[in-house]
Amino acid sequence: MPTLAERLGFAATDRVAIVHVDDLGMCHAANEGGFEALVRGPATCGSVMVPCPWFVEAAERARQHPELDLGVHLVLNSEFPRYRWGPVAGRSAVPSLLDEAGYLPRTSLETLRRAKPEEVEIELRAQVERALEAGIDVTHLDSHMGTCFFPPFLDVYARLAHDFELPVFVVRPDRATLERAGIPGALEVFRRLVETLAAGGIPVLDGFDANSLGFREGDGETHNLARLAGLAPGVSYLICHAARDGEELRAITPESAHQRGFEHRFYGGDAGRRALEQAGVKTVGMRAVRELLRAERRPPGGDR
Amino acid sequence: MPTLAERLGFAATDRVAIVHVDDLGMCHAANEGGFEALVRGPATCGSVMVPCPWFVEAAERARQHPELDLGVHLVLNSEFPRYRWGPVAGRSAVPSLLDEAGYLPRTSLETLRRAKPEEVEIELRAQVERALEAGIDVTHLDSHMGTCFFPPFLDVYARLAHDFELPVFVVRPDRATLERAGIPGALEVFRRLVETLAAGGIPVLDGFDANSLGFREGDGETHNLARLAGLAPGVSYLICHAARDGEELRAITPESAHQRGFEHRFYGGDAGRRALEQAGVKTVGMRAVRELLRAERRPPGGDR
Numbered sequence: 001m002p003t004l005a006e007r008l009g010f011a012a013t014d015r016v017a018i019v020h021v022d023d024l025g026m027c028h029a030a031n032e033g034g035f036e037a038l039v040r041g042p043a044t045c046g047s048v049m050v051p052c053p054w055f056v057e058a059a060e061r062a063r064q065h066p067e068l069d070l071g072v073h074l075v076l077n078s079e080f081p082r083y084r085w086g087p088v089a090g091r092s093a094v095p096s097l098l099d100e101a102g103y104l105p106r107t108s109l110e111t112l113r114r115a116k117p118e119e120v121e122i123e124l125r126a127q128v129e130r131a132l133e134a135g136i137d138v139t140h141l142d143s144h145m146g147t148c149f150f151p152p153f154l155d156v157y158a159r160l161a162h163d164f165e166l167p168v169f170v171v172r173p174d175r176a177t178l179e180r181a182g183i184p185g186a187l188e189v190f191r192r193l194v195e196t197l198a199a200g201g202i203p204v205l206d207g208f209d210a211n212s213l214g215f216r217e218g219d220g221e222t223h224n225l226a227r228l229a230g231l232a233p234g235v236s237y238l239i240c241h242a243a244r245d246g247e248e249l250r251a252i253t254p255e256s257a258h259q260r261g262f263e264h265r266f267y268g269g270d271a272g273r274r275a276l277e278q279a280g281v282k283t284v285g286m287r288a289v290r291e292l293l294r295a296e297r298r299p300p301g302g303d304r
Numbered sequence: 305m306p307t308l309a310e311r312l313g314f315a316a317t318d319r320v321a322i323v324h325v326d327d328l329g330m331c332h333a334a335n336e337g338g339f340e341a342l343v344r345g346p347a348t349c350g351s352v353m354v355p356c357p358w359f360v361e362a363a364e365r366a367r368q369h370p371e372l373d374l375g376v377h378l379v380l381n382s383e384f385p386r387y388r389w390g391p392v393a394g395r396s397a398v399p400s401l402l403d404e405a406g407y408l409p410r411t412s413l414e415t416l417r418r419a420k421p422e423e424v425e426i427e428l429r430a431q432v433e434r435a436l437e438a439g440i441d442v443t444h445l446d447s448h449m450g451t452c453f454f455p456p457f458l459d460v461y462a463r464l465a466h467d468f469e470l471p472v473f474v475v476r477p478d479r480a481t482l483e484r485a486g487i488p489g490a491l492e493v494f495r496r497l498v499e500t501l502a503a504g505g506i507p508v509l510d511g512f513d514a515n516s517l518g519f520r521e522g523d524g525e526t527h528n529l530a531r532l533a534g535l536a537p538g539v540s541y542l543i544c545h546a547a548r549d550g551e552e553l554r555a556i557t558p559e560s561a562h563q564r565g566f567e568h569r570f571y572g573g574d575a576g577r578r579a580l581e582q583a584g585v586k587t588v589g590m591r592a593v594r595e596l597l598r599a600e601r602r603p604p605g606g607d608r
Contacts, residue, residue, distance in 0.1 A: 028386075028387070028551075028552065028555040028556075053357040053387050053388060053389060054386065054387055055388075056385070056386050056387070056388050056405065056407075057386035057387070060386060081360070082332075082358065082360050082361035082364060083332070083357050083358055083360070083361070084357060084359075084360050085357060086390070086394075088395075088406065089395070089396070090390075090394040090395030090396035090397065091392075091393065091394030091395075091397070092393070092394035092396045092397040093394065093395070093396040101360065101438070102392070102434065103360075130406065134405070246551050247332075247550050247551055247552060248332065248551060248552040248555075251332040251552075252332075
């Protein structure tokens with residue numbers, strides 16, 4: 001069977017990055033920086049946080065730019081201490097998804113401790129449906145803070161992929177990666193997820209680099225050149241959080257404002273484009289993966 | 305019977321302003337500018353929008369400054385086009401309070417058209433209760449965009465005042481004011497509200513000036529000096545919307561950013577303090593009105 005890279009038209013030995021902007025809609029700065037990266041920079045796709053206050057602006061920009069490749073960043077957390085959001089399905093519909101203050105919990109572990117999988121499914125379906133209703137041509141799904149990757153929620157994640165016929169951010173698991181991600185013991189569950197997805201014709205990615213925010217001020221270029229150099233052959237999800245640095249972003253997340261601002265400048269302009277070229281990394285978006293999925297799921301010549 | 309001004313320790317002929325900051329919690333800029341007006345400026349009290357994304361920050365500042373005089377700005381609208389919020393009670397609990405996009409409606413009239421009074425009551429009680437749970441010593445209630453003043457919602461407003469033993473922003477109505485406010489035909493309903501409140505020991509204010517945002521850039525001082533000059537004897541609610549002007553505020557409300565920014569500088573510092581003095585206007589907060597209400601409702605020496 002040809003590799004995912006080959007099925008997308010690349011060579012099996014190519015290193016192919018899905019340059020992905022997380023957190024669109026999270027705040028105005030995320031929309032300003034994130035959409036600039038998508039429109040002008042080498043970022044190929046991004047995903048939108050439906051429960052967040054600035055989602056409506058993100059959807060408006062998506063409608064203005066239907067060529068953009070946008071998915072739904074499935075949200076089970078509201079992580080910042082002073083800027084909060086609640087579930088889309090409504091607090092009384094999904095009470096197990098709320099923390100003491102009435103918002104989605106701040107950490108993945110708190111969501112894991114509280115959330116009933118059936119309410120997770122209600123909420124995440126509502127997020128996808130609201131994105132579609134808002135006119136976003138949803139190309140893929142992924143998981144904010146990786147909370148969907150906890151074993152109790154993996155089935156929901158897989159069901160959404162099947163039901164909406166969408167590729168998801170998921171890779172073949174290995175023990176070390178899962179341990180680093182804070183979900184040890186999930187190897188077998190994860191393997192089953194990948195098998196279920198593959199059996200249903202949902203493509204599984206070859207790798208990822210989620211180390212988007214782990215650098216000190218001034219080290220952005222070095223850090224990101226190393227990320228590009230570290231990509232293995234195959235199709236990898238390269239996560240970034242491009243957002244315009246400024247007073248709003250600093251108020252929400254002083255811890256990660258400079259990193260998000262750097263990624264805005266780097267993946268929103270020529271610096272990132274040149275770095276990808278010089279590293280010999282090719283790029284692709286999730287819409288191409290979705291079209292592959294839908295083409296492969298249907299017999300040639302069959303009806304849509 | 306002595307006037308409200310006299311019961312608060314002023315002379316009946318004094319012009320007394322409740323210098324009130326609306327929209328705390330609406331955004332970070334509203335918290336920055338609004339709390340500065342309360343802590344450093346002549347603003348005497350303000351009210352917090354519980355359903356808004358930055359409510360948690362407002363509550364945190366309220367806990368840090370328990371001396372501040374803060375009420376709940378009862379919210380039935382989410383008026384800005386790209387920055388939205390939903391009800392506190394949860395979308396499935398109060399479906400008549402949602403617009404097509406799933407948020408509180410953008411205009412008062414749309415709320416009037418959609419909202420069932422019993423769901424308005426569920427939502428507004430949830431807002432007051434969440435403010436209390438967040439540690440805010442709620443001193444009063446008022447109504448964001450005046451939506452509670454539509455006749456179908458007036459009984460809810462009065463019941464909340466009674467049940468929580470809180471003064472509300474309300475004045476004796478006259479036909480011209482109600483017509484200017486876009487609620488003609490409400491005179492009799494409004495009169496009954498005021499009678500109900502007064503009979504229950506809830507003080508009614510003598511006047512108000514809500515013309516906080518109606519001036520062009522550069523005209524802020526002239527406009528606000530005229531507002532102060534126009535106050536009649538008695539206790540008047542002087543509404544302002546102090547917020548820090550900047551990128552966040554401009555993104556949310558380009559139409560009213562310079563006015564909110566001016567009011568932050570004016571009512572957040574010596575200019576407003578001097579202007580009040582020179583106009584001979586005295587000031588008081590709603591906590592004093594609440595203490596008056598609670599004292600008058602109880603027989604001398606009776607149990608709390």
